[in-house]
Amino acid sequence: MPDNSTSKATLPERTGSKASSSPLAAAGVPVAPRTIYLVILFILASAVFWLVHHGDWQKWWLEDLHVYSYSLLCWLAGNNPYNNSLSPLFFLYPPAFLYLAKFVVFVLPLHWGEETYLAIHVASTVALPLVLARYFFRQAWLGPLFALQLFFASPRFTGVLALWGLNVASTLYCIALIAAVPGLRRNRWEWFYLAVFLAAIIKITFLALLLLPFLVGRRQWKGMLACVGAVLGMNLVEAVGNPSLYHGYQWALKQGILVQQQFGYGVFGMLATYHHRPGTPLGVLPYAGFLLMAATIGVLMLRMRRRLELAGGLESWGSLSANGVWLALVVVTIVLANPREMQYDVDIALIAAFVLWVYGLQTRRLLGLMVVLFLPSLVVPLVVLNPHMHGLYETLLVLTGFGLGYWRLWRDSGSKDQALASAA
Helix, strand or coil, X not given: CCCCCCCCCCHHHHCCCCCCCCHHHHCCCCCCCCHHHHHHHHHHHHHHHHHHHCCCHHHCCCHHHHHHHHHHHHHHCCCCCCCCCCCCCCCCCCHHHHHHHHHHHHHCCCCCHHHHHHHHHHHHHHHHHHHHHHHHHCCCCCCHHHHHHHHHCCHHHHHHHHHHHCCCHHHHHHHHHHHCHHHHHHCCCHHHHHHHHHHHCCCHHHHHHHHHHHHHCCCCHHHHHHHHHHHHHHHHHHHHHCHHHHHHHHHHHHHHHHHCCCCCEHHHHHHHHHHCCCCCCCCCHXXXXXXXHHHHHHHHHHHXXXXXXXXXXXXXXXXXXXXXXXXXXXXHHHHHCCCCECHHHHHHXXXXXXXXXXXXXXXXXXXXXXXXXXXXXXXXXXXXXXXXXXXXXXXXXXXXHXXXXXXXXXXXXXXXXXXXXXXX
């Protein structure tokens, strides 16, 4: 049943109203930072970025674009794209990616493939925080400039790393999030399912995006199951239709993840990196730890959804799709549901987590909070010797933000519901 109540402001949105002269601002409600302060902070962040990454930025500049270009040209020449020519980098995408890339190159003017991809990637990555701020989180203090600042000056500059690495994930996220807007407004998710299908046949972990209609939409079981079935069916078609190419894809995954220990961030990645030793099986601990975390968050989110649904009948609370804090919790959950989180996943979770930090702490010192959360990330490489563990700090920030936001939303939704019920 379509949800047409998005025009109703939620409690978190109302407590984030604009206008510093309003009674809410005087009561301690966050207001958007002044532009001059954002410009100063941007200059300082740029200087810090240069000091931190001066001399090593070429290691990840256009890194993934080189892998895509080489692998596609190798395949078009009749060779196996899944090889170790670029080791320690490997082409970790299924054959469907090659066919889609071939089609895109075919319809573009000659030799314009890389330039077009670069332009699309930059536009998509810059648009990500703007889409999240405008259509998902909807906090009055989170204007476009501040959203870009939070995204690109996030701890360890994950947004910048995602921008310069040119991984296709940022574009896929942007397309899916934009396609989700009709779902948030009218419970129409058809375009979103199509976007998730295209993303998941390239990176199957993008199926985690289906948590969005599950936790926010209404009666979306058929669409979700159809999307999952279509993705699994495509993988089956690839395995049966071109077994040698699909076998090469599986081989590359083992080399690029297990052998190179590229487990990513997140609970699974941290446990796998800490627990795994070269030449030995990965073991049960990373899987068990990840499943325990995922099950715990899943139960918590289902309980919170039920609590908000019960309060949703009260006009002053609004619907799930209009609740920016709830959507921030959902975005964090989607990223945490990905067992192999990378910088282009965590940059999205960090901006959502910042919304939860602000809401959970009920602070007006937005720039101060941003700096306090950022500064410890600079010393992570000094105290964490294994470079594969450098995402530990970001993961802790996301998990802590989830806990703070969840606790505050649970308390506020209950108190609001009880107050209105008693008044009735």
